[in-house]
Amino acid sequence: MTFSIFNFQFSIAITPLDQAQEDYTFQFTKYREEQSKYITARSSYLTFNTAVSKSEAFLATKDYLGQIDNLYTSYILLVNEHANSLNWTNSTLPKDLVSKIAGEQTSYLKDHQEKVSQSTTLEELPVLAAELKKYVDTNLAEKINKTLAILEIVETESALSDFNELTAILDQAMTSKNQPGASQSFYANWTSEISDIRTKAEAFKDQAKAQLAKTEEETASERELSSISYSAQQAKKELQRSKPLFEEVIKSL
Structure with a gap:
């Protein structure tokens, strides 16, 4: 980042971990915004049940679901950058497993987000939401737990x-x-x-x-x-x- 103060330029270098933390904070804030829009649009659709309110509910739900993918992705990348910032010299634990898990999870989320972006009707989105929830509950959560456990010991x-x-x-x-x-x-x-x-x-x-x-x-x-x-x-x-x-x-x- 560069700041201009009294015509002097100060360059502040941030680490990849700092950048990942900033991105996660941004994505979380964005998630809250999209969640609020989704709740409002859903309520409006359930109340009025018009074509316009349905279209608005579709767009808000689509953005919200896509942002959930973004939030999970940013969290995984934050955890991975934390792993990269640690000293593994004196550890016998598998750093390659941490990288493998991060790669697999971000790849899935990218594919899921692509499915969301290609959706055209409101009816498609609950199916995609259920698919993501099932994946998180049966795969992502426990693999991230494994990563966090490894990092605790490496620290x-x-x-x-x-x-x-x-x-x-x-x-x-x-x-x-x-x-x-x-x-x-x-x-x-x-x-x-x-x-x-x-x-x-x-x-x-x-x-x-x-x-x-x-x-x-x-x-x-x-x-x-x-x-x-x-x-x-x-x-x-x-x-x-x-x-x-x-x-x-x-x-x-």
């Missing part, structure tokens, strides 16, 4: 890797300082607390991975996602305990 693995890396740096710094007495006691207690955090975080992370391993290859139920997310969040919560410990060490060096 945790990345955070744990960062934790271990920073711990090693600070441990080396304290060891190099090598001061007797109180400093040795501080070091012993610090390493003990860090070890406790690591052990508990890894246990929660391993629990999340074990739960993921029990899901189907490409799908996960809402309940399974909830359990995996809880374990991953508990691991991150443990890692958050290290923040004041790291700050304390940095101040002492």
Whole structure:
């Protein structure tokens, strides 16, 4: 984006994830607008039942259904960009599966939207709406659950890797300082607390991975996602305990 202020040009670079978030927000706002128009047109048609009101109901319903496709597509792309923004270096989880799911879902939605755009009568649209709902309920929702479950664990693995890396740096710094007495006691207690955090975080992370391993290859139920997310969040919560410990060490060096 470019802003002109007092004849100066400032260019603000946004990431693909930022762009995907902006698009999702836009599509959601548009969805609400089309939903409102659909409700009004439907009410008018049911009240007056004229050719004009039916035509208006058709156009409003068609736009609304097409926008639902847009909203689902933008959400899938947002999730996929979130996956692209993560560090997968220390993960054994399948990033290619995340990309595969995103590709399949957006392809279906594109085809469905094309069917909607080619419709010519109001009677066709409830059939297309039912088709989309069935697909979401039996395919899309559980595949997105699987993707979100994978991303929860990848985030945790990345955070744990960062934790271990920073711990090693600070441990080396304290060891190099090598001061007797109180400093040795501080070091012993610090390493003990860090070890406790690591052990508990890894246990929660391993629990999340074990739960993921029990899901189907490409799908996960809402309940399974909830359990995996809880374990991953508990691991991150443990890692958050290290923040004041790291700050304390940095101040002492």
